Amino acid sequence: MTQRLLSLWDEQQSAYVAHRENRFTAVLDVLSLGSDDPHVLDLACGPGALTQRVLAALPRATVTAVDYDPVLLGVARGALLPYGDRVRIVEADLISAGWPSLIGPGPVDAVVSSTALHWLSPDQLLAVYQDAAALLRPGGVLMNADHLRFDNRSPTLLDLSNRHDERTQRNGFAAGALDYTAWYDEAGRDPSLAALLPEREKRFADRPPQPLAPLDFHLAALRTAGFAETGTIWQYLDDYVVFARR
Ligand SMILES: C[S@@+](CC[C@H](N)C(=O)[O-])C[C@H]1O[C@@H](n2cnc3c(N)ncnc32)[C@H](O)[C@@H]1O
Numbered sequence: 001m002t003q004r005l006l007s008l009w010d011e012q013q014s015a016y017v018a019h020r021e022n023r024f025t026a027v028l029d030v031l032s033l034g035s036d037d038p039h040v041l042d043l044a045c046g047p048g049a050l051t052q053r054v055l056a057a058l059p060r061a062t063v064t065a066v067d068y069d070p071v072l073l074g075v076a077r078g079a080l081l082p083y084g085d086r087v088r089i090v091e092a093d094l095i096s097a098g099w100p101s102l103i104g105p106g107p108v109d110a111v112v113s114s115t116a117l118h119w120l121s122p123d124q125l126l127a128v129y130q131d132a133a134a135l136l137r138p139g140g141v142l143m144n145a146d147h148l149r150f151d152n153r154s155p156t157l158l159d160l161s162n163r164h165d166e167r168t169q170r171n172g173f174a175a176g177a178l179d180y181t182a183w184y185d186e187a188g189r190d191p192s193l194a195a196l197l198p199e200r201e202k203r204f205a206d207r208p209p210q211p212l213a214p215l216d217f218h219l220a221a222l223r224t225a226g227f228a229e230t231g232t233i234w235q236y237l238d239d240y241v242v243f244a245r246r
Contacts, residue, residue: 001190002047002078005183009047009075012183015172017115018164019236023145024050026234026241027112028057030143036060038109041135043094043128044068044116048076048087050145054112055083062086064103068093068203070196071187093203095124100131107137114145121210122217129225129244136246142222143233145241148215161238218242 014020027050031038037060042051045065054063065080065087067073073091080087092099111132117125132142150158173179178186188194213221215232219242222230227244234241 002075002081005075005187005190005193006047006049006052006079008178008183008186010049011172011177012180013049013115015169015175015177015179016165017147017239018168019239020115022236023114023234023239023241024053027114027143027145028053030141030233030243031061031110031112032058034141035109037062039064039106041103041108041111041132042066043111043113043132044119045076045089046072046114046116048080048089050112050114051076051087052080052083055080055086062088064088064090064108066090066092066094066099066103069200070203071184071193071200074193074196075187094128095120100135103135107140108135109137109140111136111140111142112144115147117144118146118148118210118213119207122213122221125213125218126221126224129221129227133226133246138246140246142227142244142246143241144218145234145239147238148218148240148242149212149238151212151214157237164237215240215242 040054040061040063042063042065045051045067048065051063051065054061065076073089076089090102092102120128150161188197219230222244227246229245231243232240233243
């Protein structure tokens with residue numbers, strides 16, 4: 001059941017994020033050019049999509065996967081079971097002060113995240129980047145794959161990106177992908193996940209949509225957080241993989 005929900009999640013996310021697999025490939029390529037046994041921290045891992053790809057692509061990697069949604073964590077726990085003690089799943093709210101103390105022991109070699117940190121306000125994002133810098137070993141890398149919208153300085157790119165998003169969604173749903181709400185309805189058909197839905201509602205009830213944090217904000221925030229080198233390793237319209245090295 002959890003493997004099926006992870007596949008349905010991947011289809012659903014790919015209907016919102018154009019070329020989602022290419023973003024993952026860029027992250028995996030950079031990871032694989034480092035050590036072959038990295039300890040990777042996946043921030044806001046959801047049901048384990050990126051974690052699963054890291055564990056499959058790098059057979060000696062270990063991953064600590066963090067999220068705050070009990071339903072998605074329930075799926076991750078089941079779907080990642082075949083990886084045994086190579087994966088540790090941590091339930092934590094990234095906007096709470098204490099979450100970094102739940103990671104470890106020891107520094108991490110890479111921090112990754114996918115389609116998630118746009119849930120944070122700009123000040124919360126800066127704090128998470130500071131926490132990530134503190135958890136990384138010197139030379140460790142951070143890669144944040146996310147949808148970073150253009151603002152009104154780039155009206156043509158904003159319009160093109162919005163229209164491309166609409167087309168991606170139209171095509172994805174026409175091909176049978178579930179939308180976000182329908183995916184949770186599907187998860188709720190499993191009684192043990194259904195029991196977690198009210199707690200999920202409660203945890204995310206007070207999370208309003210956040211102001212824009214365009215690419216230049218991310219790069220400045222990463223430098224402010226103490227990263228020595230910042231840039232991008234992948235872009236398609238307003239989807240990026242932002243890169244930073246400690
Ligand atoms: C669209 S999902 C992406 C999941 C996964 N990374 C992927 O690419 O498929 C966004 C994730 O961010 C998580 N999230 C949002 N705010 C969070 C917070 N404050 N702490 C931990 N996780 C959070 C949600 O629970 C959800 O799993």
